[in-house]
Amino acid sequence: MEKRDMSSLSAGVRRRTLLAAGAAVGVAGLPRIAEAQRGGGGRIVFANGSAYDTMDPHATFDVGRVAYRLNCYDGLMRWVDNPPKLEPWLAESYTTSEDGKTYTFKLREGVTFHDGAPLTAEDVVYSMERILAVKKGAFPLFAPLVAPGSTKALDRHTVQFNLTTPSAIFAATTHDIYVVNSALLKRNERNGDWGEAFISRNDAGSGSYIIRRFDPARGFLAQRFDNHFLGPAGIAEIDFRYVAEVNSRVLGLIRGDFQGTDPYMPQDQIVRLQGDANLNVLEAESTRLFYACIHNQRAPMNDVNFRKALCHAFDYDGWINNILGGSVVRNTGVVPNPMWGAPKDLAGYTYDIDKAKWYLARVQAPMREIVVAGMIGYEQSIQAASLLQNGLTRAGIQSRLLNEPWPVVSNKMRDPEQMYDLLFLWRSTYYADPHNWAGELLATERHRGGNASYYSNPEVDRLLAEALATPEQAKRAPLYEQVARISSEDAAAIFIHNTKWYGPFRKNVSGVRFCPIGDGQEMRWLSIA
Amino acid sequence: MRQVFRKLAEDRSSMLGLALILIVVFAAILAPWLSTHPGDVTEFHTAIRLSPPNADNWLGTDRMGADIYSRLLYGARITITIAVVAILVAVLIGVPVGLVAGYYEGLGSDLLMRGSDVFLAVPQIVLAIAIAQTLGPSIENVILALSVTYWPFWARLVYAETRSCKNETFVEAAIALGCSPWRVMVLHILPSISSSIIVRTTIGMGGTILTAATLGFLGLGPPPPTPEWGRTIAESREFLPMAWWYAAFPGLAIFIVVMGFNLLGDGLRDVLDPRLRRASSGK
Structure with a gap:
């Protein structure tokens, strides 16, 4: 023992x-x-x-x-x-x-x-x-x-x-x-x-x-x-209060009605809070991946060319530098950058409509309107969905936006029939291990429970199982790096950025x-x- | 008829209302020519997001960097379409129901009116939200939700008017001459109660636009990137008070068009329906 x-x-x-x-x-x-x-x-x-x-x-x-x-x-x-x-x-x-x-x-x-x-x-x-x-x-x-x-x-x-x-x-x-x-x-x-x-x-x-x-x-x-x-x-x-409106949370904090709030708000509001003399906005590097699930099992997304077209249709620079004001860093793979097991050399995808069109031309399945979902109350996911739609329109892919509240979204994620074609969300840290992302989001056994992309690749499953059965971190790290590379090549999802944590509190x-x-x-x- | 127009023309507030409506209608029709960035309905420019009003973007830009002025013009098309079609459908259902129920007496008539009472028992906005939510967000569903909830208002109105009109001498005369019930209803009763219908329809337009904007605000209107006014205001909430222009201009647009219909409706009521004339008009 x-x-x-x-x-x-x-x-x-x-x-x-x-x-x-x-x-x-x-x-x-x-x-x-x-x-x-x-x-x-x-x-x-x-x-x-x-x-x-x-x-x-x-x-x-x-x-x-x-x-x-x-x-x-x-x-x-x-x-x-x-x-x-x-x-x-x-x-x-x-x-x-x-x-x-x-x-x-x-x-x-x-x-x-x-x-x-x-x-x-x-x-x-x-x-x-x-x-x-x-x-x-x-x-x-x-x-x-x-x-x-x-x-x-x-x-x-x-x-x-x-x-x-x-x-x-x-x-x-x-x-x-x-x-x-x-x-x-x-x-x-x-x-x-x-x-x-x-x-x-x-x-x-x-x-x-x-x-x-x-x-x-x-x-x-x-x-x-x-x-x-x-x-x-x-x-x-x-006293934890449910305050749905971002503005109510922000104003309440400024007035002193609340002493703290969660940071789920547009970056513009964080900047506003940072400027208030009565508030401390704490900052920390976090491990929270922002990404879009792609339903890998439904046509035409079951074609890797279509998924690659989707990955090339998102304006990563516009998103990170303009909409989020440079407050986050690009994360090209499934594992957040600061976590061990994240490959440092993974190039990932760039916003390139010509490439998107090139991949699109190789898709066998007939085109159709795809549903891109965001979450009500989580402005960033809705904005990202809009931004992707903009790219999709330029690439020639018809899409429809659908915003629904988190309880509805989380139920649909567990059912491959009801799951959206694409969904923008975060994967937070539940345990500090690359498996929290690579394993939970990509393993076939996590279908209906975490792997809402319904991605399935026997090689990835084998690597993940091997990583789970290996106790030493040094031996596990290359396995997760390999998983990150394969899933990027498979365009299993659109991996976007790693989040920074902001904690707005009264002084x-x-x-x-x-x-x-x-x-x-x-x-x-x-x-x- | 000419007298009606003359009286209406003398009423300054009605003319203001009419002018406001015409401005919005022309903006809607001429949107592709009047807008400075017609592509911005679907194209974004994140680098200039949330810019205040400036020479290039007259009313500023939204959270994705799209031109608010251009989107407002295209939004006018959606607003006008929703209001006109919804009201038209409501009138086409409500008026015949009211006429038939008012003209005839008996079980059928009662059934029609109790049916409309069921719809009136639930607040209109609540019912519209329920229908739009069940059917999913789209222009067609908003129109359906509004039509289904609005027709009882016309049914009630036409029913009451028909009932009082039915005992008039000219109706009795028409019946005595052997006119068929349909002929009496459509050619005799309907023209004499049309003024009430016109007034109700004009005022109803304002209310319908407001309800449509409410549905859009709640996320039940046409989905993005459709530049629907109500949803634009909903989107802007997260950026207040910094990006004041984002909420202010769509709000102003809704205000203008609703105000226009209400002023015109009030004016029409004064001219067409002397019984309900505004106390302050002094005429």
Whole structure:
């Protein structure tokens, strides 16, 4: 058995200056936070552009609704900071078997849920089974690896995952095994629903904050959980409000009605916020790929020549330099540039209508009007769709734009019949590994769950499987680079840019710790003056 | 008829309304010649996006760098088409329904009117949104949504007018002379109630344009890159208040055309329907 304790995982973690003088944390490898400074008062109102339709941590798996998962629930491990580091959270340490198929996690002792019940290995087992049973949220991540009933509680604080195949990314994804209060859910189960009706509106976690009020039309309000195993969080109350209009979010922030907001807005508004004396717009290099899914299985997109024509019809320079004001960098492949496994020499496609026409002339299937989709509320995806349409018209491809809200879009992505011909969206970081992009977006087994391009290439599948079965990063990197090259040659999707993160906050907010996983929305580190 | 025109010509506000409508109609017809960048309906120039009004782009540019002035002119075509066709269809359905239901009495008449009551029971905009949302965004569906929700207004009006007209001596005389019911309705009753229909139609045009713009604003109108005014305003929200011209000019265009139809409608009502004459006109 290979023992991996947390100090090796967080190797290279520099003691944060903020925490250098902080109280020493007793347990080795605990995220080093200045607990002595925690437990202050205040309240933060955060304006969120996406609606919260549920409070079930196993029902969603996106950045728009990440706040309740991150702040009200705990996972076995947690990604923090940038570049992201996998830190122990509910687990103290874990071991991996020689064959890479058995993961044994040792849980921290003395952790309690919000209702005072102790958090045990049984709760972890229940949570894993629940993810597999409700088949939502992070289900596609675990379904190929964990069979229902295979997870065991060895004792009160030891839990064992028995994977069907070795996986180099399993530990990285345990961030998303949010542990729920199994006793509470079992008490509130109705007709074998795994407590879905209850937990979608109520609190059942152990996280830094306790959900006190939830209204899908307004958002949620949560109060600090003083008995959190890391000690109480910095701010007493967090109020995440659903504010659909960009202008309302911006004006509210300027007026001081909100203390923070998400950065899903045109770059022009970010520039406006940067000019305000009362605001801090934090910036960080992120790993968030902006791309367009191309439905690879539907004619005429099933012809590589047509897909290449599409890739040549997007005005990358106009997009990056004019519309986004040079705030992002071109990302030619499937893996974001800063991530290992991204080939540095991948030329990608350029905006070239003549080339687009050249490829178009080689398409066998009859031409038809294609549907290019964007997401309502996400201005950039709508603008990118318009820009592509402009290029398509010049190349002689008829197209129709369709904008729909994210809940509709995410449902259609899971069904190859309903999926749009093209769809502009982001792939955020859910675990800091190239597989988060290359594997989730391109593997055949991820059809109906991540691979919304319905791309399928046996060679890519073989390389991805090999990469998953290989533990060493140095050996995995060239495999992902190869996948990036092949998928670019196949024009599997239109890869556009890697996003930079902007975090607009009022100046009285401090302590924001941005991590690409969770997009800086973990509130426990914050203080408010 | 000549008297009607003379009276209308004396009313300054009606003439202003008529002038505004004519300006928009001519802008729509002559769009290819009047626009400075006719290609900008489908072509973008990202390098000059969100430029304020200048010598080259008289009303500035939008988020993709297209000329707002040119897009407004082409947008006028869509607005006028939607309003005219929708109202025409609503009139063609509503007037016959109202005539028949008003002329005859009995179960059939009641059924027709209760049918129109069903449509009137739901706020018109809500019903239009529901229909447009179900059918998907396109010009045809907007027209359908507006026609389906507007016809009961004409049915109600014509029904009431027909009912009161039916007992007039000239109608009784026509019936006594042996005219067929269709002849009585179309040649005797309809001309005498036509003034009410004209007034309602003119005022209705303004409302229809506003509703069409609302549907466009909500993303239920014709899809991009169609330069529909309502959607242009919706797009501009994200760039306010920096790009004020982006929302201001399409808003102004909607204001002008709705104002035009309302002023003309009010003027026509004064001339054609003395019972409803404006109190302030003092005539």
